[in-house]
Amino acid sequence: MWLSVVVLVHVLLLISNSVESQSNIDTLPGFPGKLPFKLETGYIGVGELDEVQLFYYFIESERNPKDDPLVLWLTGGPGCSGLSGLLFEIGPFTFDYANSSGNKPTLELNPYSWTKIANIIFLDAPVGTGFSYATTWEAYNINDTSSTAQTYEFLRKWLMAHSTFLVNPLYIAGDSYSGKTVPIIVQEVSNGNEIGHWPPLNLKGFVIGNPLTHEIWDTNARLKFAHQTALISDRLYQSTKRNCQGSYINPDPNNTQCVEDLREVNECIANIYIAQILEPNCAFSQPPKPNKLWSLSPHLDDDNFIDILHSTPDQVLEPWCRFYNYVYSLIWANDKSVQKALHIREGTITDWERCNYTLTYTHNIITSIDYHQNLTKKDLRALVYSGDHDMSIPYVGTLEWIELLDLSVKDDWRPWFVDGQIAGYVTIYTEEKYSLTFTTIKGAGHTAPEYKPKECLAMIDRWFAYYFL
Known part of the structure; x- marks a missing residue:
């Protein structure tokens, strides 16, 4: 898969002389007219000699970019592109399924995008994910520890290049496998602030959805959920x-x-x-x-x-399955005109995959529970949410590890509503300056915003505003 990368190593080294590159995107193939929001894409080099080039999509808040939170979003996997989170979960545009066919995907606005209330960086991490690439074979050998260190380096360099956002409240967010890596990154940021890493980051908390925390623990919880x-x-x-x-x-x-x-x-x-x-x-x-x-x-x-993803939408048979929606992302992101519009460096990848399951990735952190325990001693806020119809990482297992943190219950399990309709249940925990809000999303699966976008936008909007009704 990476043959073309190796062949072009010398070319890529010349390309990546600068630490970062960025481009403002006004139009995209499949979207009618100009984008009604600010979209920036780019690469930032991390690691020795910047041999890892991490690609990102940055979308300014549609409300108040100057004051709204800055969110770094990591889709799970590991190996799932930030574009997947953007298109299918919390981004400002998605596919217009009713008017897309064959090799002609069209885009439409997502009325429930989190960019309506926040500035969001969608990151292709770890290296080998989405459009991120490396200039050496060795740099593709990564693990939980090295990947999170690279993400922290990315964030610091990104903020140095976008210094106006240094004062915005910063939240690290992600879902699924990112339930393991997000708490590690938050710990890195907190430690870096304490020892004086530059620039200081205005870290306020983190958000994890349908989070993997301990592979054995979460898998064991499926029996209780099934019952x-x-x-x-x-x-x-x-x-x-x-x-x-x-x-x-x-x-x-x-x-x-x-x-x-x-x-x-x-x-x-x-x-x-x-x-x-x-x-x-x-x-x-x-x-x-x-x-x-x-x-x-x-x-x-x-x-x-894989067969489904490499077919076209009009080839799939009944019954409909959610995976069929993902076919459009494969077609769209591999279109050369799309890659040109996004300013993808030519020759850096062979085929874009929504999720790359061929990463050379070592899972060297068994559980993130210890990191959660450490973070309870910080002045931080945490939001943990789960779709209550998700059996892959059941909410009952998530509740069990939260209870292990031995936090005080400030607001016990109760319903919350959107437009008069039950949206889920919420419990709020505290420990001195630390607070954790756990909420279920009624009827949602893995991961919640893809199934219940309206409810999830209401959830994050209320949480950012420091209330949950």
């Missing part, structure tokens, strides 16, 4: 808990009662789309996989996922 949502019976739930003793991943094959219970559980959920349990399963035509419930990311690794 609470009536996907498995009371009898089977109690039997599995008893026989497996709370451990449902890689059970002892000699524990026949546990193995049999898990087999029954898998039969009950094998054809359910665990990213949103009420939507069709894109692998509906495939035989169920062994231990599907307990694989780390079954909603991402279905056998036919």
Whole structure:
């Protein structure tokens, strides 16, 4: 995949002599007329000799850029592009599905974009994600620790180049796998401020959605979630808990009662789309996989996922699946006219992928819970949200690790509403200067803004304004 990168190493080294490059974008293929918001794209070099070139999309707040928060957004994966978060979750434009066909995706405005209330940097990180690239083979070998260090370096350099935003309240945000990396970056920023790294960053807190925190913990929570949502019976739930003793991943094959219970559980959920349990399963035509419930990311690794992404929308068969929406991003972002409009450096990547699952990436941080514990001693705010129909990273597991932090409950579990309709449930925790707001999004999946954009905009708007009604 990276052959062309290696061939062009010497050219790329010349290209990346400057630390950063940036371009203002007025128009985009597929969008009628001029963009009604300010879009900037660019690269910032990080690491030794700036051998890693991280690509970003920056969109100014449509309300008050001078005073509104500055948000660094990291889509999960690892390896999912910032463009995915922009197009399918919280960005100002998305695809006009009704008027898109074949190789002609068209764009429309998203009325529930978070850029209506915040300045947002959508970052392609880690290297190898989206349009980010490296000028050496070695620089593609990354892990949780090196990736978060590069993101911190990116943020400092970006703010040095955009110094007017140094005074804006800064929030680090992301979803899914970013539930592991965001707390590490927040710790890096906090530590850097304390020891005098330049520039000082006006860090106020962080936001994580449907967050992966501990791979075994989050996966284990699927059994409890399946029971609470009536996907498995009371009898089977109690039997599995008893026989497996709370451990449902890689059970002892000699524990026949546990193995049999898990087999029954898998039969009950094998054809359910665990990213949103009420939507069709894109692998509906495939035989169920062994231990599907307990694989780390079954909603991402279905056998036919790549085939779907490389087809065109008019080739997909019924029933409709959410993954089919992503086909348009593959077509659009690989269009040469789009890449030219975005000022992508020619020859730096072969094919753009919404999520690159071929990264040379080592998961060297088992859990981010310890980082969360450290951050409770800081003057910070945290927002943790989960779609309550997400079985890939169930909200019940997220609640369990939050309770491990031993925070005081300021406002216990209660409903919150949008336009008179139940939108979810919220609990607010505090510890001296630290506060954590946990909220569910009723009916949302993995990840919440893609399913319930109106409710999620209301959530983040209220939270930024320091109230939650």
